[in-house]
Amino acid sequence: MSRASERAYAKIRAHVLSGSVAAGEQLTEDQLAQITGVSRTPVREAVRRLEDELLLVRSDTKRLFVADWSRDDIEEMFVLRQMLECHAAERAAKRLSRGQIAELEALNRDLTAAVDQTPPDVARFLEANRAFHEAIIDAAHSPRLGQLLARLVEAPVVLRTARTYSQSDLRQSARDHDELVAAFAARDGDWARAVMGSHLRRAFHTFARAVGPANDQGTAEP
Amino acid sequence: MSRASERAYAKIRAHVLSGSVAAGEQLTEDQLAQITGVSRTPVREAVRRLEDELLLVRSDTKRLFVADWSRDDIEEMFVLRQMLECHAAERAAKRLSRGQIAELEALNRDLTAAVDQTPPDVARFLEANRAFHEAIIDAAHSPRLGQLLARLVEAPVVLRTARTYSQSDLRQSARDHDELVAAFAARDGDWARAVMGSHLRRAFHTFARAVGPANDQGTAEP
DNA sequence: CGGATAGGTTTTGTATACAATAACGAGGCA
DNA sequence: TGCCTCGTTATTGTATACAAAACCTATCCG
Known part of the structure; x- marks a missing residue:
């Protein structure tokens, strides 16, 4: 606009x-x-x-x-995001060019550097992470898929999740990304899908652990 | 609004x-x-x-x-819709009440009556079909899933597809719905998911057959 | 005392006038 | 002729005034 x-x-x-x-x-x-x-x-x-x-x-x-999102709201979003982003990873594996894979590597080098600082540079991690996932979605070449995911990858969720990450959580994220790059390099869509699935589901559990067990509280206004 | x-x-x-x-x-x-x-x-x-x-x-x-949707655009939407609506069917199988299942049966009786006329009452078919799918999505109890699907189940696609249906295509649709109801009654999410998958994928192929082979034409404005 | 309601206040919805920008076309210049 | 530039027109973007709706509170009546 x-x-x-x-x-x-x-x-x-x-x-x-x-x-x-x-x-x-x-x-x-x-x-x-x-x-x-x-x-x-x-x-x-x-x-x-x-x-x-x-x-x-x-x-x-x-x-x-x-808006006031309940834990259940957020789990719902993680589930949907996982479904769609696994699909994106699988498609991307067949479509990413050699150069694009190199770019993903570069992004993840930056992300790794950010998490290896003490204390980790969370803002830089978030930005590199966002760019990494976005590049995969773009490479899936499915405009509507991108549009749907845009409303699922919401800043408040990512923020709240990232704040609960320990340094070892962040390092695991970086390793997941490395493995995704390996799957892409091997052009193995199944592998990419599987890695993306565990990557996102683990993120949800990290979030859930920090927030406490499912206790289901209010959505929306008072 | x-x-x-x-x-x-x-x-x-x-x-x-x-x-x-x-x-x-x-x-x-x-x-x-x-x-x-x-x-x-x-x-x-x-x-x-x-x-x-x-x-x-x-x-x-x-x-x-x-907007001017290409065949590829429409296939993309069918793929995404299938992914999400299969998920909805699986969730609905666990959540539909006995009464809701009865309502689905009633809707499909109406749909069946519409297709058994000669010529079939396509408008009535469309309306019953829409209500049937909507009821399943509602029963999935996943508001964001519903929101995403709303923009995938687009009238122009459904219209264009329905116009290409022969009476036997319409009858097969009605039978699919019957089988979905059976899966729901058995509380079998896997079954429901599978039926929904073939239901939607067949719809795509009916559409594709009518439109001709993938020839990939213009999206958007001239 | 409880609850309905009427009137003033706040908030959202719509129309309209004007500003900014993009498309179009005519005239000038090489 | 090709193609730039500039002025004109068409179209979208923004501000503002007013209309409609919702909210709140004080008051009245049972």
């Missing part, structure tokens, strides 16, 4: 993700217009995108709230 | 699906505002939804066009 609505989107998103506004809290379009410095029209456009991404939700009477 | 933008959405959608406007043709917000009888503001909201559903697409410079 164009300039104002794009800025609004980025600002609102950052505002929500920064945690400076509590989950379940109400927002108004006017507030957001003031925060972002544009009028309500582009704010409404930005808000619609964020609703789509489930960062914001509307009550039955159109009031706007910061 | 509220009244005006909802009306706009329905009207524009119907307008596009009616085929009275060719794939690849440009639309302007002003035109649509006139057609729908509301101002550009709700039209823009409706258009954004339709873009999301891929019925409309925007050029790199924000011009609006009626």
